[in-house]
Amino acid sequence: MTIDPTVTTADLILARTGDDHPGLLFEDRVWSWGEFVSECILRACWLLEHKDPGRPFHVGVLLENEPEYLFLIGGAALAGAAVVGVNLTRRGAELAGDIRFTDCQILVTSRSLRPLLTGLDVGTDLVVTHDDAGYAAALERHRGRPAPDVPQAHDPRQVLLLLFTSGSTGAPKAVICSTGRFSAIAQYQHMGLGREDVTYNSMPLFHGNALMAAWANPLFTGGTYAMARKFSASGFLDDIRAFKATYFNYVGRSLAYILAQPERPQERQTSLRCAFGTEASRRDRAEFERRFGVAPTESYGSSEGALTLLKTPDSPPESLGMPAPGVRAAVLDPVTMRDCPPARFDENGLLLNPDEAIGELANRTGAAAFEGYYNNPAAEAERVRGAIFMTGDLAYRDERGYFYFAGRGTDRLRVDSENFAAAPIERILSRFPGVGLVAVYPVPDERTGDQAMAAIQVADMAAFDIGAFARFLGEQPDLGTKWAPRYLRLVTDVPVTATRKIDKPALRRQRWEVDDVVYYRPGAELAYRVLDAADRTRIRRDFAANQRRNYLT
Numbered sequence: 001m002t003i004d005p006t007v008t009t010a011d012l013i014l015a016r017t018g019d020d021h022p023g024l025l026f027e028d029r030v031w032s033w034g035e036f037v038s039e040c041i042l043r044a045c046w047l048l049e050h051k052d053p054g055r056p057f058h059v060g061v062l063l064e065n066e067p068e069y070l071f072l073i074g075g076a077a078l079a080g081a082a083v084v085g086v087n088l089t090r091r092g093a094e095l096a097g098d099i100r101f102t103d104c105q106i107l108v109t110s111r112s113l114r115p116l117l118t119g120l121d122v123g124t125d126l127v128v129t130h131d132d133a134g135y136a137a138a139l140e141r142h143r144g145r146p147a148p149d150v151p152q153a154h155d156p157r158q159v160l161l162l163l164f165t166s167g168s169t170g171a172p173k174a175v176i177c178s179t180g181r182f183s184a185i186a187q188y189q190h191m192g193l194g195r196e197d198v199t200y201n202s203m204p205l206f207h208g209n210a211l212m213a214a215w216a217n218p219l220f221t222g223g224t225y226a227m228a229r230k231f232s233a234s235g236f237l238d239d240i241r242a243f244k245a246t247y248f249n250y251v252g253r254s255l256a257y258i259l260a261q262p263e264r265p266q267e268r269q270t271s272l273r274c275a276f277g278t279e280a281s282r283r284d285r286a287e288f289e290r291r292f293g294v295a296p297t298e299s300y301g302s303s304e305g306a307l308t309l310l311k312t313p314d315s316p317p318e319s320l321g322m323p324a325p326g327v328r329a330a331v332l333d334p335v336t337m338r339d340c341p342p343a344r345f346d347e348n349g350l351l352l353n354p355d356e357a358i359g360e361l362a363n364r365t366g367a368a369a370f371e372g373y374y375n376n377p378a379a380e381a382e383r384v385r386g387a388i389f390m391t392g393d394l395a396y397r398d399e400r401g402y403f404y405f406a407g408r409g410t411d412r413l414r415v416d417s418e419n420f421a422a423a424p425i426e427r428i429l430s431r432f433p434g435v436g437l438v439a440v441y442p443v444p445d446e447r448t449g450d451q452a453m454a455a456i457q458v459a460d461m462a463a464f465d466i467g468a469f470a471r472f473l474g475e476q477p478d479l480g481t482k483w484a485p486r487y488l489r490l491v492t493d494v495p496v497t498a499t500r501k502i503d504k505p506a507l508r509r510q511r512w513e514v515d516d517v518v519y520y521r522p523g524a525e526l527a528y529r530v531l532d533a534a535d536r537t538r539i540r541r542d543f544a545a546n547q548r549r550n551y552l553t
Helices: 009-015 033-049 065-081 092-101 134-141 179-187 206-221 236-243 255-257 282-292 379-382 422-430 466-474 504-510 533-545
Strands: 022-026 031-032 059-063 081-083 108-109 126-128 159-166 173-178 198-201 224-227 245-252 274-278 297-301 308-310 329-332 357-364 388-397 403-408 412-415 420-421 436-442 450-458 487-491 519-521
Touching: 009 033, 009 065, 009 179, 009 206, 022 033, 022 065, 031 033, 033 065, 033 134, 065 081, 065 159, 065 224, 159 179, 159 450, 179 206, 179 357, 198 206, 198 236, 206 224, 206 274, 245 255, 245 412, 255 282, 329 388, 379 388, 412 436, 422 436, 422 450, 436 504
Parallel strands: 022 224, 059 081, 059 108, 081 159, 108 126, 198 224, 198 245, 245 274, 274 297, 412 450, 450 487
Antiparallel strands: 022 031, 159 173, 297 308, 329 357, 357 388, 388 403, 412 420, 436 450, 487 519
16 A cells, blocks of 8 residues: 555545546435536635635535535635534534634535524624525536646645644644645555445544545545435434445444444345444444444544554454554653553453553654644644654553553543533533532543533532523523533532642542432433432443443542
């Protein structure tokens, strides 16, 4: 496998010119690769027509998964512009702040999503609704024109994507992905996929997984990319069969949701031959293989592109695996920058020395691969220590060298594969009458990733109305769709350190196993009940069933 670092994403797109092979499947529509290229050229011409030379050439995209999203990425690649993938789970001031922070001079949305922008200052007046007739007419004026001649489009250093992640302070972080980096990802022979494969994606396009683990490969090989508007557990099997998909990608709890559907004999009657994702539990991967006949493959990769861990055939089931070739991964004490000692386990696999073994996952030579965060030198400084790239994720390593994920930074959460910070949630919860201090922090989920837990200090426990609190959450326009706490702990005093900072490590260790009143939200609805003994027993049983008991230590 040879990767040409001089090839850009624009080069890959233009290489598909005139290709009659199906390139994009969406609902009941099919675009050949040649047709796809034509649509990208239209967007490139339109973008250049509206380019403001006095501002960064950034195009915000606030859309669900639909062809327009990919046409705009392709158009941006040809025009030398950067697409900002706006996170659809953000709301209110946080949503507006993301768009302003990334200096979007153009913002493209849809009729169904435009109401999210009502009353918000997004920093630009050029907000376009792509499914209005005026936009279609504006594009058609460029029909038949050749691809624009833009030198930046063929410079591998040109920024192509800004993909949001979250920092511990709550400040937005937009990961830079150059057109050269995306092209290199595309040229990598992922999972052995080729021209005759059909890749199915239902993960959101504002997330790197949908682009890097799904769209990049068919763009290079000329295979077919099939896309769903959004993830649907009930629609997954029908989509896979209708599109004759041979591969699909996933993140987090997606497999768990699919497996919660009633088992059907058609699950063994698909064209699937491989699947790739992150963070599914061992139990879910095994059950998916039993039902669908395909064993999912997993790896660890940072959004910043600076560290990759791969599972090997002999990797312990719960480990992240070993470093990819050329990666000098390590677990470091972030203060001393020394290697943490290897993990030791008891006969049940429980970690015996977490305080000394757990450190920050790092790549000793990864800083060179990190292209930075847009307009955020402070966040970059947190990640780069000379040649070393610090992921911000916690990990430990066993005596044979296998890596294990141990969680995320205290002020960062990952729920249903969405990363976000605690500070914005804390600000929202503090609005509720009678609430003093608020601490939001991650606690482990029974299957994968985190759940949000909040400890709130109230002066009068008896006066606290959990029903009113739930209604309050439903009324907050800036509460992200994943932000409502799964667990709510009432305290009269929030634990603090000697310097009077809230002691979140202590709260995380205590989780819901405390004598304080803890409310629990078992489902997606904003409805809480007191966490009782039966709930605690069931939760512990689920952790054991998913081989995640070590997360409770």
